[in-house]
Amino acid sequence: MHRPAPHSPARDTPSQDADARLAHRAPTRRSVLLGAGAGAAGLALAGCQDSGGSSDAAAKTPQVTISEFENARGDWTIWQASYDLDDGESNPELYTEATQTARHEALEAKKAEGGWTSQNPLLVLDPYGTTRTGLYVHFADDSAGELSFVDAVADAEDFAKTAANHAETGFEGLVVGLVPGATNTLALTWRPKSGQAVRGSLSIRTPTTASGYSSTISADVKDAGALTEGLFAMSGISGPGNNSFLMDNAGIMRAELASTTSAQHHLVVEDGRIVTTTGSAQVSVLDHLGHAGTIIDLGKQSVHHDLDVVGDAAFVLTSVTSSGRSEDRVTRVDLSTGEVEEVVDLQKVFPEYEKLAHARTGDGLGDPVATGEDWIHINTLQIIDDVMYLSSRETSTAFALENALEAGSTPSVRWMLGAEGLWEGTGYEGKFLEPSRSMIGNAGQHSVHRVDDDSLPDGQFYLEMFNNNYWYVGTRNEVDWKDEGPDNASTDELEGASHMLRYLVDENTWSYTEDLAVEVPYSSVVSNVFRLGSGGIDENAVVNSGKSGVFSERDAEGAVLASYRYDTSNLGYRVYKDTFEGFWYAAS
Numbered sequence: 001m002h003r004p005a006p007h008s009p010a011r012d013t014p015s016q017d018a019d020a021r022l023a024h025r026a027p028t029r030r031s032v033l034l035g036a037g038a039g040a041a042g043l044a045l046a047g048c049q050d051s052g053g054s055s056d057a058a059a060k061t062p063q064v065t066i067s068e069f070e071n072a073r074g075d076w077t078i079w080q081a082s083y084d085l086d087d088g089e090s091n092p093e094l095y096t097e098a099t100q101t102a103r104h105e106a107l108e109a110k111k112a113e114g115g116w117t118s119q120n121p122l123l124v125l126d127p128y129g130t131t132r133t134g135l136y137v138h139f140a141d142d143s144a145g146e147l148s149f150v151d152a153v154a155d156a157e158d159f160a161k162t163a164a165n166h167a168e169t170g171f172e173g174l175v176v177g178l179v180p181g182a183t184n185t186l187a188l189t190w191r192p193k194s195g196q197a198v199r200g201s202l203s204i205r206t207p208t209t210a211s212g213y214s215s216t217i218s219a220d221v222k223d224a225g226a227l228t229e230g231l232f233a234m235s236g237i238s239g240p241g242n243n244s245f246l247m248d249n250a251g252i253m254r255a256e257l258a259s260t261t262s263a264q265h266h267l268v269v270e271d272g273r274i275v276t277t278t279g280s281a282q283v284s285v286l287d288h289l290g291h292a293g294t295i296i297d298l299g300k301q302s303v304h305h306d307l308d309v310v311g312d313a314a315f316v317l318t319s320v321t322s323s324g325r326s327e328d329r330v331t332r333v334d335l336s337t338g339e340v341e342e343v344v345d346l347q348k349v350f351p352e353y354e355k356l357a358h359a360r361t362g363d364g365l366g367d368p369v370a371t372g373e374d375w376i377h378i379n380t381l382q383i384i385d386d387v388m389y390l391s392s393r394e395t396s397t398a399f400a401l402e403n404a405l406e407a408g409s410t411p412s413v414r415w416m417l418g419a420e421g422l423w424e425g426t427g428y429e430g431k432f433l434e435p436s437r438s439m440i441g442n443a444g445q446h447s448v449h450r451v452d453d454d455s456l457p458d459g460q461f462y463l464e465m466f467n468n469n470y471w472y473v474g475t476r477n478e479v480d481w482k483d484e485g486p487d488n489a490s491t492d493e494l495e496g497a498s499h500m501l502r503y504l505v506d507e508n509t510w511s512y513t514e515d516l517a518v519e520v521p522y523s524s525v526v527s528n529v530f531r532l533g534s535g536g537i538d539e540n541a542v543v544n545s546g547k548s549g550v551f552s553e554r555d556a557e558g559a560v561l562a563s564y565r566y567d568t569s570n571l572g573y574r575v576y577k578d579t580f581e582g583f584w585y586a587a588s
């Protein structure tokens, strides 16, 4: 998808604008506010199961101070939110109702001081502590209008965008573009529908990344014009902790999304919000300002790998450690009420297979939460038309489940696809779709997604995935599985070839054929293929080969448009991309 370059105010300097430019520095003010509990604007919800979170830190009401951010010069003051801590006290947990509410109320109080105009805007660096360098901008104006910005750092192309405006008149929004750990020259231009443009410029020395990760990855851009607009979201990079890194098309970080005790599994950007996991038993909803207004504790259900959002429910892949099994459940999280209910336990769907499995005795392939009997290892979840699609790495099999969306209903298998031989003697063999004779086959696959296409007849759709092409089963007796994988799959963790792989599934004939196979850098585990835009097969795709530490944006057929190499001590889990249009950036 090729979109025109966003409008750059730096190149647009009509002389009358200069008259309106005002070099203004607001006097230093401090506003201190106590965070309130329930009933404040931030809606935080506790799950109905026992909490695994630490209640001690949440018990004390955090105090948030908005004070002047010293490392900025220029036309306006930048403010920052910080905690008032006693000696020896550490920062409160970020993703709690108390912390987010305290931050929210501190910001609201600052806003309520008033007098914020286009010539004296309120600018607060990362008010909710979730984006690292997102700059909150608010001012009143009689007119609606557009706020465009250009961020310049040494040795990088200017980053020019129009910020999404969430106010009817004047402006409210988050300017996401400042590079962590760099001196940023930020030029802001307000163009009201009626009235003169107002410009201001600031030099901002931003904090370094919270994780210590570099704000630049190596980029080899072959065709910049063919790349989609937006930011890549790198999640689960081994080494620097659990935060996600939002990188532009040149490989430069524009925000660092905070997580806590586990990596963010799929950033679902939809309907004016980001829905993601922010801790090992936690799902949060962030708004366009970075405010985590909904934080839901999943109790004994610990999260892993993926989630999907349907209406106001998130469906999350989970494990219950006390069961002795892992990565075999799906939990439904009601984002409005906070209700948390397990909807699928695959042991109950496939008891005859689970009986054959044992805890892995050898290499756990690095997944830190796949403890106990990791007999099925689900790594992707997608729901379309009330059917739940799951990818099992351990069995190199994908499933479609029905009746899987409500607690209390009994999930049933619509079909299965993949390593049928592994399921020999379990009674589920009859559920397998028939493969066509010649194809690569999938082994240890990830990111299995159904992709619909209007040109296909009823009952047909594509199933697209990252085919790791690594054949390994650590939870069965070797004799049962050794020869059941695809002929060409690698059995080596370091050497092999992976694929961007697509099948055409025909539910009329209960069969499937290979539709696309593009060789990509090898990754024995993790990794993903993610279609951009509408998600159709005619769109660009992001392909992440996590063990190779490389991702790319590719055209519809899989040709590389740009590739990015990143540092990691072991692997990079997933890479997504979103335009963030209507959220952080205006629609182009």
Ligand SMILES: O=[N+]([O-])c1ccc(OS(=O)(=O)O)cc1
Pocket: 238, 305, 365, 366, 367, 368, 377, 378, 379, 393, 446, 525, 526, 527, 570, 571, 573
């Ligand atoms: O090492 N890890 O962090 C890791 C390894 C495997 C893994 O599971 S997989 O299905 O994504 O390969 C998840 C995390």
